[in-house]
Amino acid sequence: MKILAIEASGPVAGCAVLEDGLLIADYNVQYKKKHAQSLVPMMDEVKRMLELDLRTVDAVAIAKGPGSFTGLRIGAATAKGAAMAMDRPIIPVPTVDSIAYNLFATDSLLCPLMDARRQQVYTGIYGWSREGADPAGLHFSVLRPQCVIPVTEIIEDLNAREKSVIFMGDGVPVSREVIAQQLKVPYSFAPAHLDRQRAAAVAALAYAYWQEQGNACMVSADDFRPEYLRLAQAEQEHSERRNFSLLL
Amino acid sequence: MQDMDMQNKDMQEKDLQEEGMQNKEMQNKGMQNEDMQNKDMQNKGMQNEDMQGKVVQSREDRITILAIESSCDETAASVVVNGRSVLSNVISSQIDIHTLYGGVVPEIASRKHTERVTQVIRQALQEAGKKLEEMDAIAVTYGPGLVGPLLIGVSAAKGLCFATGIPLIGVHHIEGHISANYISSPELEPPFACLVVSGGHTHLVLVRDYGVYEILGRTQDDAAGEAFDKVAREIGLGYPGGPKIDLASLEGDPHAITFPRGKVSGSRYDFSFSGMKSAVLNYLNTSRMKGITVNVPDVAASFQQAVVDVLVSHAADAVDQYGLKKFALAGGVAANTALRAGMRQMCEEKGAAFYCPPPVLCTDNAAMIGSAAYFEYRKGGFSGLDLNAVPGLRLGQR
Numbered sequence: 001m002k003i004l005a006i007e008a009s010g011p012v013a014g015c016a017v018l019e020d021g022l023l024i025a026d027y028n029v030q031y032k033k034k035h036a037q038s039l040v041p042m043m044d045e046v047k048r049m050l051e052l053d054l055r056t057v058d059a060v061a062i063a064k065g066p067g068s069f070t071g072l073r074i075g076a077a078t079a080k081g082a083a084m085a086m087d088r089p090i091i092p093v094p095t096v097d098s099i100a101y102n103l104f105a106t107d108s109l110l111c112p113l114m115d116a117r118r119q120q121v122y123t124g125i126y127g128w129s130r131e132g133a134d135p136a137g138l139h140f141s142v143l144r145p146q147c148v149i150p151v152t153e154i155i156e157d158l159n160a161r162e163k164s165v166i167f168m169g170d171g172v173p174v175s176r177e178v179i180a181q182q183l184k185v186p187y188s189f190a191p192a193h194l195d196r197q198r199a200a201a202v203a204a205l206a207y208a209y210w211q212e213q214g215n216a217c218m219v220s221a222d223d224f225r226p227e228y229l230r231l232a233q234a235e236q237e238h239s240e241r242r243n244f245s246l247l248l
Numbered sequence: 249m250q251d252m253d254m255q256n257k258d259m260q261e262k263d264l265q266e267e268g269m270q271n272k273e274m275q276n277k278g279m280q281n282e283d284m285q286n287k288d289m290q291n292k293g294m295q296n297e298d299m300q301g302k303v304v305q306s307r308e309d310r311i312t313i314l315a316i317e318s319s320c321d322e323t324a325a326s327v328v329v330n331g332r333s334v335l336s337n338v339i340s341s342q343i344d345i346h347t348l349y350g351g352v353v354p355e356i357a358s359r360k361h362t363e364r365v366t367q368v369i370r371q372a373l374q375e376a377g378k379k380l381e382e383m384d385a386i387a388v389t390y391g392p393g394l395v396g397p398l399l400i401g402v403s404a405a406k407g408l409c410f411a412t413g414i415p416l417i418g419v420h421h422i423e424g425h426i427s428a429n430y431i432s433s434p435e436l437e438p439p440f441a442c443l444v445v446s447g448g449h450t451h452l453v454l455v456r457d458y459g460v461y462e463i464l465g466r467t468q469d470d471a472a473g474e475a476f477d478k479v480a481r482e483i484g485l486g487y488p489g490g491p492k493i494d495l496a497s498l499e500g501d502p503h504a505i506t507f508p509r510g511k512v513s514g515s516r517y518d519f520s521f522s523g524m525k526s527a528v529l530n531y532l533n534t535s536r537m538k539g540i541t542v543n544v545p546d547v548a549a550s551f552q553q554a555v556v557d558v559l560v561s562h563a564a565d566a567v568d569q570y571g572l573k574k575f576a577l578a579g580g581v582a583a584n585t586a587l588r589a590g591m592r593q594m595c596e597e598k599g600a601a602f603y604c605p606p607p608v609l610c611t612d613n614a615a616m617i618g619s620a621a622y623f624e625y626r627k628g629g630f631s632g633l634d635l636n637a638v639p640g641l642r643l644g645q646r
Contacts, residue, residue, distance in 0.1 A: 036399055036636045037634040039403075040409075040410050040633040041634050044633050054411055069355065069358070070399065073400055073403070074403045076403075077399070077402075078410075079407065080362075080365060080404060080407065081365075081403065081404035081411070084366045084369065084370065084380075084407075086411045221366050222370070226362065232353060234353040235356065238348065
């Protein structure tokens with residue numbers, strides 16, 4: 001199983017190649033936001049470095065969102081074009097899940113925070129747990145699926161769970177103050193090499209899906225669409241107006 | 249530099265064996281130089297150095313280009329041979345969605361493009377009866393336009409090029425509109441003048457040669473199509489304004505109301521439409537205050553006449569000053585009945601040949617992008633995989 005993974009949902013542009021569980025390339029750049037110019041040249045560079053014959057790639061994995069609308073679409077359109085040309089399916093990976101997947105086997109809860117502006121964050125709660133009789137079996141659990149909410153709401157949720165928590169993501173700097181004020185459980189922040197989107201995590205999580213679900217984790221290039229978790233502003237206003245007029 | 253790499257050549261050679269060397273086109277693509285003598289002698293054998301320094305053969309006599317266009321609210325793809333022959337022209341319009349909002353909403357347009365882009369490309373290849381690997385280049389509009397929508401076409405095109413090694417050509421949207429005339433009039437060759445009028449653009453351009461442009465004039469404020477949209481909204485015709493005003497005008501008197509013909513002082517060929525639009529709004533307000541019922545078809549016809557008069561008189565001046573023998577119309581507003589008639593009449597009076605694409609090639613489409621790309625291909629004007637969308641791209645700037 002060979003996976004080409006793409007990440008362009010936030011401040012990081014990246015691509016990675018995972019072959020039968022072995023990470024053979026992981027290229028990430030977090031510099032300004034020039035995904036439109038950097039992403040495909042990075043993919044091309046990886047292809048050259050690995051002397052990668054794209055016919056041997058089985059699937060294209062992508063961080064499907066949430067994230068920057070523009071970034072998501074640059075990644076999505078690139079992945080769709082490449083997957084269509086390669087005649088391969090896409091494995092969509094939730095962005096927040098993939099950030100949490102940077103950390104492994106901790107007893108703490110994992111809480112990525114992505115800055116969603118308008119006083120909200122894209123976030124979720126994750127944890128590693130031992131399941132079943134397998135002594136080597138550790139399971140990555142989604143305790144609260146990715147969502148867009150005010151940071152105070154996720155803090156309340158974490159307080160109720162009464163476990164220590166590790167935060168990560170580009171929403172951390174804007175949330176530090178409110179975390180210090182309102183969070184009642186022990187907490188820490190992930191170090192630099194683990195706290196942002198990373199193409200390798202997208203690839204590894206896609207591989208885990210494939211091991212668990214087989215082809216059920218895949219969609220066709222035509223059917224793939226990003227997950228924004230938010231309506232376009234005009235749609236939002238339109239439906240508010242309609243609801244209002246229904247009330248009258 | 250993303251000419252065919254080794255791997256891609258392998259793929260083609262494999263295809264060759266599978267197809268038993270039946271297909272002449274494929275044959276040419278995979279052949280190395282030494283095989284040329286006894287094969288297809290008309291082939292001028294244009295040569296490109298690829299990254300490994302190997303010589304790649306391409307067929308100058310039959311260049312097939314896949315083109316993608318997504319600069320506004322149409323997702324389009326097309327396969328075009330030699331810039332003039334259209335094998336397929338698929339256009340997926342989002343107009344129904346944007347009508348809800350009275351105009352194009354960039355975020356919604358971007359989302360729709362993302363959903364449809366590969367289906368549209370797939371359909372264009374299917375209708376053309378071609379495989380992606382048979383393309384000599386992949387062309388895409390990279391500006392001007394709405395940045396979100398542009399990025400979808402650009403990113404999808406680069407994804408295709410990354411995966412196939414086929415070269416990429418970034419195309420200027422207005423250059424595309426002008427080139428639509430090369431499709432509808434295969435005999436048309438530069439030099440000629442072209443008036444490009446659409447929802448986003450109003451340009452009077454001198455086409456000196458293929459891909460060589462001199463802009464004589466452009467709008468200083470609203471584009472002609474934008475003025476149509478705004479006036480249509482004010483008189484209750486709704487979106488899209490152009491076709492609705494065109495239709496309403498058929499029932500109205502173009503001389504019922506005299507709206508000013510906007511002029512830009514000091515620049516003979518520039519346009520201004522915001523004054524005309526304001527005059528219509530003033531007329532509507534005054535009528536309302538006086539309690540006079542507005543005759544919508546008359547307002548539509550009179551406003552349309554004012555716009556057409558300005559466009560035609562600027563074009564006429566250019567024909568006189570430059571002694572032009574050929575004049576072409578292009579862009580979405582070129583589908584307007586009154587403008588086509590006015591321009592045709594002016595050209596007839598001045599003894600100039602008049603060219604205008606059929607409406608389907610006037611509004612946004614990818615065939616026109618494939619045509620412009622062909623002439624760029626001939627000049628070796630390929631783009632890198634770092635091609636970005638440039639929403640404010642100027643004509644003649646690459």
